[in-house]
Amino acid sequence: MKLAIVGATGLVGTEVLKVLAERHFPLTELLPVASAKSVGQLVEYQGKQYPVVSMDEAIAARPDIAIFSAGGSVSKEHAPRFAAVGTTVIDNSSAWRMDPTKKLVVPELNADTLTADDKIIANPNCSTIQMVVALNDLHKKYRVRRIVVSTYQSVTGTGKKAVDQLLEERAGQPASNPAYPHPIDLNVLPHIDVFEPSGYTKEELKMVNETRKIMGDDSIRVTATCVRIPVMGGHSESINVEFAEEFDMAEVRDILTNTPGVELVDNPAQNQYPMPKDSHGRDAVLVGRLRRDETQPKTLNMWVVADNLRKGAATNAVQIAEYLVSKQVLVHG
Numbered sequence: 001m002k003l004a005i006v007g008a009t010g011l012v013g014t015e016v017l018k019v020l021a022e023r024h025f026p027l028t029e030l031l032p033v034a035s036a037k038s039v040g041q042l043v044e045y046q047g048k049q050y051p052v053v054s055m056d057e058a059i060a061a062r063p064d065i066a067i068f069s070a071g072g073s074v075s076k077e078h079a080p081r082f083a084a085v086g087t088t089v090i091d092n093s094s095a096w097r098m099d100p101t102k103k104l105v106v107p108e109l110n111a112d113t114l115t116a117d118d119k120i121i122a123n124p125n126c127s128t129i130q131m132v133v134a135l136n137d138l139h140k141k142y143r144v145r146r147i148v149v150s151t152y153q154s155v156t157g158t159g160k161k162a163v164d165q166l167l168e169e170r171a172g173q174p175a176s177n178p179a180y181p182h183p184i185d186l187n188v189l190p191h192i193d194v195f196e197p198s199g200y201t202k203e204e205l206k207m208v209n210e211t212r213k214i215m216g217d218d219s220i221r222v223t224a225t226c227v228r229i230p231v232m233g234g235h236s237e238s239i240n241v242e243f244a245e246e247f248d249m250a251e252v253r254d255i256l257t258n259t260p261g262v263e264l265v266d267n268p269a270q271n272q273y274p275m276p277k278d279s280h281g282r283d284a285v286l287v288g289r290l291r292r293d294e295t296q297p298k299t300l301n302m303w304v305v306a307d308n309l310r311k312g313a314a315t316n317a318v319q320i321a322e323y324l325v326s327k328q329v330l331v332h333g
């Protein structure tokens with residue numbers, strides 16, 4: 001299996017390499033791709049050094065799969081070039097997510113929709129992935145009608161520049177190259193991605209639109225407030241979800257206990273609830289603080305935490321690649 005990783009030197013690309021190695025992905029050849037200035041830089045994978053190659057070199061090599069984590073503009077320009085030589089692209093950017101001809105995939109929910117015709121597959125936004133993993137089996141049972149979600153997102157979601165800003169501020173220094181318009185240490189920013197005329201940010205609208213597409217129900221009403229917090233790894237979400245059908249709390253717990261990809265961490269009497277620090281390096285979506293919303297019928301509150309670089313990006317993409325390989329969906333054109 002010849003695999004290209006576009007954006008191999010970034011936070012997500014580096015995590016993709018880690019996950020591929022951990023999961024013993026059947027690699028025969030690795031093509032790390034990064035910006036022109038990084039060509040020739042060595043990337044380590046399973047004890048071997050691989051030189052970063054240019055985009056054109058990687059395309060010419062006709063890899064079976066290319067996992068992109070290099071931003072929307074790079075993906076818009078180059079994903080079709082890989083697809084044209086028969087490569088299947090799995091893209092972590094927002095470039096293709098809402099394209100009606102492209103599938104938006106969380107393997108636990110909808111990998112089975114993939115066919116050999118899908119040459120560009122979109123990986124959802126990290127904050128969307130953890131929410132739909134937590135909700136999908138409950139949706140199948142009780143049918144989700146409305147979601148009110150507030151997120152508390154780690155600086156690793158922005159990238160290395162934001163991590164550096166937090167560390168510098170934490171060390172008492174002014175940020176030398178700030179990622180955010182305000183200090184992030186000892187602060188929170190209700191501002192992730194750009195503001196739209198509606199007053200919502202693109203991050204908030206991603207959660208609205210992607211959730212409906214993945215869960216296959218445009219009638220689901222979603223409203224989101226996405227907030228950046230000074231945490232190094234792990235997104236947290238407060239979710240208030242209204243169902244069409246009445247639910248039983250014991251049955252909700254049972255469904256979540258048996259939901260693929262979910263780990264129920266919910267024992268407040270023992271101070272046990274999901275926390276970002278407990279998500280680091282793991283692929284589980286941690287769900288806890290379950291309680292009925294007594295202010296309106298058929299409504300549940302929950303708290304959901306996941307490692308945004310893993311299940312929120314790298315692992316989800318690798319799981320899609322694993323599905324393509326295991327189900328022989330890959331047809332190299």
Ligand code: 2RA
Pocket residue numbers: 125126127153154156157158192203308
């Ligand atoms: C963020 N979800 O957290 C976005 C992109 N990773 O910044």
